[in-house]
Amino acid sequence: MASEQQVRQYLAYWFQLGKRLMTHNGQQALKPASIIAGDRYSDEFEACWNLVRSPESGDCYIEGTTQTIQELLSSEWEISDCARCAMPVPTRSVGMPSYECPCSDLPGWPDTETPQPRSPVQTADSLQKICDRLSRSSR
Numbered sequence: 061m062a063s064e065q066q067v068r069q070y071l072a073y074w075f076q077l078g079k080r081l082m083t084h085n086g087q088q089a090l091k092p093a094s095i096i097a098g099d100r101y102s103d104e105f106e107a108c109w110n111l112v113r114s115p116e117s118g119d120c121y122i123e124g125t126t127q128t129i130q131e132l133l134s135s136e137w138e139i140s141d142c143a144r145c146a147m148p149v150p151t152r153s154v155g156m157p158s159y160e161c162p163c164s165d166l167p168g169w170p171d172t173e174t175p176q177p178r179s180p181v182q183t184a185d186s187l188q189k190i191c192d193r194l195s196r197s198s199r
């Protein structure tokens with residue numbers, strides 16, 4: 061079973077790669093313009109999350125996937141890393157693994173040259189990575 065935290069991260073990561081969230085059983089699509097606000101998720105992302113958790117929104121899922129967010133929060137599903145791109149993808153906890161990563165229709169992905177999607181966690185470690193990247197690119 062995926063934790064709420066994992067599912068939020070899953071959404072945030074795919075939003076950062078330009079995927080939209082389908083709501084109301086696929087009739088509507090939305091994508092927050094900003095995902096991260098400093099060390100937390102943006103208000104826009106939180107509003108989107110509240111919408112996903114509301115029963116009035118029907119089935120909600122990331123464009124290119126068939127697993128609903130509600131399913132991901134059930135005991136049948138887990139979130140693991142895609143073998144191709146290391147993005148979070150839904151996998152079945154029991155039985156045959158269903159392996160479909162939404163990255164399959166992204167042109168030019170995986171792309172190690174662009175900044176990877178991230179979570180709003182500013183640890184000393186991630187700051188160090190940013191410093192490393194900056195010092196590398198200024199060479």
Ligand SMILES: [Zn+2]
Nearest residue numbers: 142145161163
């Ligand atoms: Zn992938």
